Every structure is written in C-alpha cells, then in structure tokens.
Amino acid sequence: MTYLHLYTDGGSHGNPGEGAWAFCLRNNDDHQPARRSGYERYTTNNRMELRAVIEGLRHVITLQARDAVTVFTDSEYVRKGITEWIIRWKNNGWKTSAKKPVKNADLWRELDSLNEQLPTTWQWVKGHAGNALNEVCDQLVQETIADKRGVHPSVSG
Numbered sequence: 191m192t193y194l195h196l197y198t199d200g201g202s203h204g205n206p207g208e209g210a211w212a213f214c215l216r217n218n219d220d221h222q223p224a225r226r227s228g229y230e231r232y233t234t235n236n237r238m239e240l241r242a243v244i245e246g247l248r249h250v251i252t253l254q255a256r257d258a259v260t261v262f263t264d265s266e267y268v269r270k271g272i273t274e275w276i277i278r279w280k281n282n283g284w285k286t287s288a289k290k291p292v293k294n295a296d297l298w299r300e301l302d303s304l305n306e307q308l309p310t311t312w313q314w315v316k317g318h319a320g321n322a323l324n325e326v327c328d329q330l331v332q333e334t335i336a337d338k339r340g341v342h343p344s345v346s347g
Contacts (some may be wrong), residue, residue, distance in 0.1 A: 192217050194259045196246045198268075199317070199327035200238025203335055209233035210338075212324045212330035213246035217257070223323065224249065227330040230336050239265040240331040242327070243272075245306040257311040264317030264324055273312050276302055 194217050209230050216223035226245060230238070243261055250259055279285070279292045280302075285291055291293055309332030315321050317328065 192219070192255075192257045194234070194250060194255060194257050195212045195252065195262060195323070196259055197223075197321075197323035197327050198239070198246050198317075199240035199264060199324060199331050200240070201244040201288060201328070201331045201335075202233055202235045202238055206232055206234045208335050209235065209238040210331045210334035211238045211242035211245060212327040212334065213242050213249070214326050214330075215246060215249060215317075216323070217308075225330060228270040229334050231338075236265070236267055237294055238331070239263065239268050240294055240301060243268055244301050244304060247308060247310070250302070250308060253258065256309075258311065260311045260313055262310065262313050262315045262321075262324065264315050266314060269312045269314045271298065272301060272305055284291075339344065 191342060194215060197214045198212070200209065200211040210227055212225070212227035214223040214225050218331070228245060245297060247259070276298060278287070279298065284292050284295045292298060313325050317324060
C-alpha cells in the first residue's frame with residue numbers, strides 16, 4: 191500500500207510582510223520527496239500556512255493519486271480550522287461565532303474544496319523540533335524569501 195505524506199510550512203517576514211510557503215511530498219517509495227515553494231510580496235503568516243497546504247494538495251491531485259494523504263502541519267490554525275472550525279463557519283455563512291467575517295475565507299474555501307476531493311488526515315507537528323521534512327519546509331520558506339530579497343540568511347529560521 192502506498193501512503194502520501196505532505197509536509198507544509200509557511201511564514202512571513204513581518205505580519206503582514208514578504209512571505210513564502212513550501213511543501214514536501216513523499217510516499218513510501220520516494221528517496222527524494224517532491225519539493226515546491228512560492229512567494230508573495232505582501233501577506234501574512236497564516237495565509238502562507240494555508241497556501242502551503244493548498245499548493246501541496248493541488249500537486250497531489252495533479253498526480254492523479256487516489257491514496258490517502260496525511261498532511262503534517264506545524265500550524266494549529268490550519269489543523270483546527272480544517273478539522274473543527276470550518277463546519278461552524280460554513281453553517282454560519284462564513285462568519286465567526288462573534289458574527290464577524292472569517293479571516294482568509296478565500297483560502298479556507300479553496301482548502302475545503304481540495305480536502306473534499308482527497309482522503310485526507312491532518313497531523314500537527316511541533317515546528318523547529320527536529321522533524322526532518324518540517325525543517326526542510328521551513329528552510330525552503332526562508333530561502334524563498336531571501337532569494338526574492340537578493341540576500342541569503344546565514345541561519346535559517
């Protein structure tokens with residue numbers, strides 16, 4: 191049986207500020223996981239965390255994989271949002287319990303649609319705690335921002 195593990199991370203320098211997202215996708219046959227990253231000039235950390243998962247799941251769909259996907263994220267905002275909060279948001283017309291519009295609703299809708307297309311489970315991992323592929327994603331985020339700035343950080347993170 192094949193499994194797919196999707197590791198994701200996003201971040202911004204300033205909140206809002208320059209940001210990037212990254213994902214690594216591996217299965218039990220991969221020695222080198224697929225890696226992708228992207229950049230936005232003016233964004234927030236939470237938007238980049240969401241974008242990382244969205245782009246990772248889009249990539250899985252382009253592979254026409256029908257295997258179960260486990261998403262590993264160091265963002266409780268993402269994990270709880272997609273597994274708990276989104277049901278209430280949708281029932282409340284994309285309003286919070288305080289009757290305010292859900293922040294990042296555009297990305298939540300996109301993620302919800304992708305999540306419904308794949309058998310997906312969600313796993314939180316502690317960031318900056320030695321999880322190899324989570325660390326790779328964090329490094330890709332920092333490198334992507336640095337590349338757009340034309341500088342290279344001496345230390346990732």
